[in-house]
Amino acid sequence: xxxxxxxEILVDGESITVEFKQSKNKLNKDVFESVCAFLNxxxxxxxxGVEDNGxxxxxxxxxxxxxxxxxxxxxxxxxxISPTFYLSIEEVKIDEKTILYIFVPESSQxxxxxxxxxxxxxxxxxxxxxxxxxVSGLYMRKQGTYTENRIxxxxxxxxxxxxxxxxxxxLASNQKANHPWELMDDFExxxxxxxxxxDLQSGKEGITLAGILLFxxxxxxxxxxxxxxxxxxxxxxDTDRYDDRDDIRTNLIDSYERLMQFIAKHLNDKFYxxxxxxxxxxxxxxxxxxxxxxxxxxxxxxxxxxxxxxKDRVFTxxxxxxHGNGIIDPNNFSPYPKNPTIAKFFKEIGWVDELxxxxxxxxxxxxxxxxxxxxxxxxxIFRTIIPLIAQDTAQDTAQDTAQVDESISKLLDFCKVPxxxxxxxxxxxxxxxxxxxxxxxxxxxxxxxxxxxxxxKPTSPKQKYYSEKR
Numbered sequence: 314x315x316x317x318x319x320x321e322i323l324v325d326g327e328s329i330t331v332e333f334k335q336s337k338n339k340l341n342k343d344v345f346e347s348v349c350a351f352l353n354x355x356x357x358x359x360x361x362g363v364e365d366n367g368x369x370x371x372x373x374x375x376x377x378x379x380x381x382x383x384x385x386x387x388x389x390x391x392x393x394i395s396p397t398f399y400l401s402i403e404e405v406k407i408d409e410k411t412i413l414y415i416f417v418p419e420s421s422q423x424x425x426x427x428x429x430x431x432x433x434x435x436x437x438x439x440x441x442x443x444x445x446x447x448v449s450g451l452y453m454r455k456q457g458t459y460t461e462n463r464i465x466x467x468x469x470x471x472x473x474x475x476x477x478x479x480x481x482x483x484l485a486s487n488q489k490a491n492h493p494w495e496l497m498d499d500f501e502x503x504x505x506x507x508x509x510x511x512d513l514q515s516g517k518e519g520i521t522l523a524g525i526l527l528f529x530x531x532x533x534x535x536x537x538x539x540x541x542x543x544x545x546x547x548x549x550x551d552t553d554r555y556d557d558r559d560d561i562r563t564n565l566i567d568s569y570e571r572l573m574q575f576i577a578k579h580l581n582d583k584f585y586x587x588x589x590x591x592x593x594x595x596x597x598x599x600x601x602x603x604x605x606x607x608x609x610x611x612x613x614x615x616x617x618x619x620x621x622x623x624k625d626r627v628f629t630x631x632x633x634x635x636h637g638n639g640i641i642d643p644n645n646f647s648p649y650p651k652n653p654t655i656a657k658f659f660k661e662i663g664w665v666d667e668l669x670x671x672x673x674x675x676x677x678x679x680x681x682x683x684x685x686x687x688x689x690x691x692x693x694i695f696r697t698i699i700p701l702i703a704q705d706t707a708q709d710t711a712q713d714t715a716q717v718d719e720s721i722s723k724l725l726d727f728c729k730v731p732x733x734x735x736x737x738x739x740x741x742x743x744x745x746x747x748x749x750x751x752x753x754x755x756x757x758x759x760x761x762x763x764x765x766x767x768x769x770k771p772t773s774p775k776q777k778y779y780s781e782k783r
Contacts, residue, residue, distance in 0.1 A: 319405060319407075320407065323363065323367055323369070326367050327365065327367075328435065329354070329433055330356065331357060331358050331360075332347045332351075332360070332437075333363035333365055334347070334362075335370060336362060337362065337370055337376070338372075338376045338380075339376065339379070339383070340361070340380060343438070344361070345387060346431050346438045346440075347431075348388070348426070349425065350431040350433035350437075350438040351417035352394075352398060352417060352419065352422075353420070353430065353431060353432050353433070354419065354432055355419050356417050356419040357417050357433070358414070358416060359414070359415040359417055361380065361384075361413040362410065362411065363412055369408055369410050371410030372411050372412065372413060374411065377411060381402050384400075384402060384413075384415075385402070388400055392427075393426065393427065394424060394425070394426055395424065395425045396422055396424065398424065398653075398657070399657065399660060400415050400416075400417060401415070401670075402414070402415055403415070403416075418653065420455075420653050421461060421653040422455060422462070422654065423451055428442075430442045430451070452512070459652065459653070460522060460613045461526075461652040461653075461655055462510060462521050462523070463521060464511075464512050464517055464519045465520055465522065466517045466518065466519035468519055468520040468524075468525060468537070470500060470520075472530055472532070472533040473499070473528040473529055473530070474530055477527075477566055478499045478528065480566065481494065481502070481566070482494050484662035485661050485662050487663065488662065488663040492661075493505065494506075503524055506524075506658055507521075507523070508520060508521050508524030508527065509524060522538065522612065523652065523654045523655050525537045525538075526541070526564060526612070526655070527564060528566075529564055531563050534562070534564065538612060541562065542560060542562045543562075543606065543607070543617065543619075543620070544618070544619045545558065545559040545561065545572055545619075546620070547579050548621060548622065548623050549622070549624050557579065559571060559575050565607050568607055569603055569604070572603045572620060573599065573600070576595065576596075577595075577596075580595055580599075580627070580701070582596070583595060585681055585756050586757065586762055587759070588761050589761065589762065598674075600664070601670075601671035601672075601674050601675050602627070604659060604665045604671065605629070605671055606618045606619075606620060606629045606697075608651070608655045608656045608659055608665070609631070609633075609651040609695070610632055610651060610695075611631075611632040625700065626698055626700050626701055627699040627701065628696060630696050631694070631695050632693070632694060635691050635692055635693060638691060638692055639690065639691065639692075640688060640689065640690055641689040643676045643689075675687050675697075675699070681759070682701075683699075685700040687700065720741060721753070721757070724740065724741060725780040727740050728763060728778055728780040730779070731779040732779070733777050734754065734776070737749075737778065741753070754778070762780060763778045764778065764779050764780070764781065765777075766778070
């Protein structure tokens with residue numbers, strides 16, 4: 314979040330959605346009570362290194378990493394916060410002092426801190442554990458607000474796809490060694506992931522809609538949600554109908570893979586080096602796009618999710634419960650999870666990062682991919698528009714890849730001695746200056762493979778570039 318917006322929140326003071334904690338050398342004991350209350354109520358902004366009256370004391374520099382580590386460790390400890398919930402921490406410097414900022418979204422589940430249930434009001438955090446009416450009301454509100462928590466008591470474990478549990482355990486263990494899901498049976502995994510719940514009002518318990526959408530066979534998914542589908546369409550030549558289409562009505566895991574395959578089939582990749590590693594810019598972008606239309610959609614709506622590839626753009630549409638309206642500014646927005654349980658599940662298997670990073674990543678990598686910025690429009694239908702560069706044929710891309718790798722390697726050898734932009738262009742026999750900057754020079758600089766001789770003046774006419782390649 315932009316520093317100006319954070320300062321505005323600080324000036325407004327503590328409220329039902331804002332909490333200050335001093336935490337100068339270590340975490341306050343009641344930090345996690347506030348986190349729990351935010352998760353259970355409407356979410357909020359937590360500042361560490363700030364007095365109750367709004368005075369900034371900062372975190373001692375030698376304690377910053379310890380405080381951050383202790384916070385993350387506790388959030389992943391079910392004895393502290395149950396169910397656990399991933400939150401990211403942002404370091405912010407104000408008046409030469411470092412504070413820590415944590416955005417806490419509203420969760421779709423009821424959380425406990427040290428075994429107690431906390432809710433939030435204007436006076437702060439309230440322990441409601443022993444108030445049966447308040448606890449029951451909290452559960453009812455969560456289940457009524459978040460479609461993913463709807464319970465299907467007659468859904469059977471036998472209607473879930475056992476091969477998906479095997480795949481999920483492998484993906485989770487690839488992200489984290491000795492992941493607890495490795496040793497759990499299928500039912501234990503469902504409960505651990507918040508996919509098997511009990512309705513305190515009716516006493517019924519069962520697999521949730523989220524569990525069915527993640528693990529269910531196609532028949533079970535259709536019975537639980539008849540209108541559910543995701544439409545992938547290629548529309549380049551036949552703009553009235555389509556050139557290719559995949560009508561996807563299966564679980565979210567297989568849906569993700571089918572959508573990524575559809576993207577790979579019809580969109581070429583772009584050469585890019587990031588910290589000496591060759592990455593797929595296309596996959597970096599559309600990993601986020603595909604995840605967004607699968608996990609941040611309102612499943613109660615009959616509006617189908619769509620991914621449409623056209624000549625000059627890709628656009629997506631999915632139903633939404635908006636928290637705002639209009640075009641999203643990636644540098645100044647507060648992300649809200651539409652289906653927190655499903656989103657957390659995707660994060661456990663490495664298919665998404667922390668909340669809010671997807672929009673920023675798409676902005677970052679689409680500038681590399683096409684030199685243009687994407688557009689995100691929030692309304693009852695959430696729309697994403699990804700501008701494209703002119704696409705080569707897949708055959709051309711495959712043939713050119715090895716040639717590009719070789720020519721870049723030769724250029725880096727050439728730049729062991731600092732070279733000007735014009736010298737580099739002449740070496741590569743390229744005449745178009747802007748294309749050279751956009752497609753070769755800038756990606757090599759961003760990837761750290763070319764350094765600037767005058768780093769403080771990147772546009773200096775005396776600027777040269779050099780490689781540390783050995």
